[in-house]
Amino acid sequence: MQRLLIILGLLVLVAGLFWPWLARIPFGRLPGDIHIQRDGFDFFFPVTTGLLVSLVLSLLIWLFRR
Structure with a gap:
């Protein structure tokens, strides 16, 4: 569980750093x-x-549990 929370935190951090570029993707308007x-x-x-x-x-999650 600790590893999962650390990985999710890092993913949120990376998404926050790349937000100006990620905002251009039509995600959320599918x-x-x-x-x-x-x-x-x-x-x-x-x-x-x-x-x-x-x-x-x-x-x-399925891939990390294997």
Whole structure:
């Protein structure tokens, strides 16, 4: 568990350092993400992005446990 938390912390650190370049990737605006805009109301629900993040994290955890 300690190794996993250290690795996740390092990944967050690297993502923070590379944020100016990562912000250009259309991540979070994938097809399947729900975005509703009306007068005075803005709703965003990242369905596809959430599924993709879950898949990648599950794969990484599975690889680290082997």
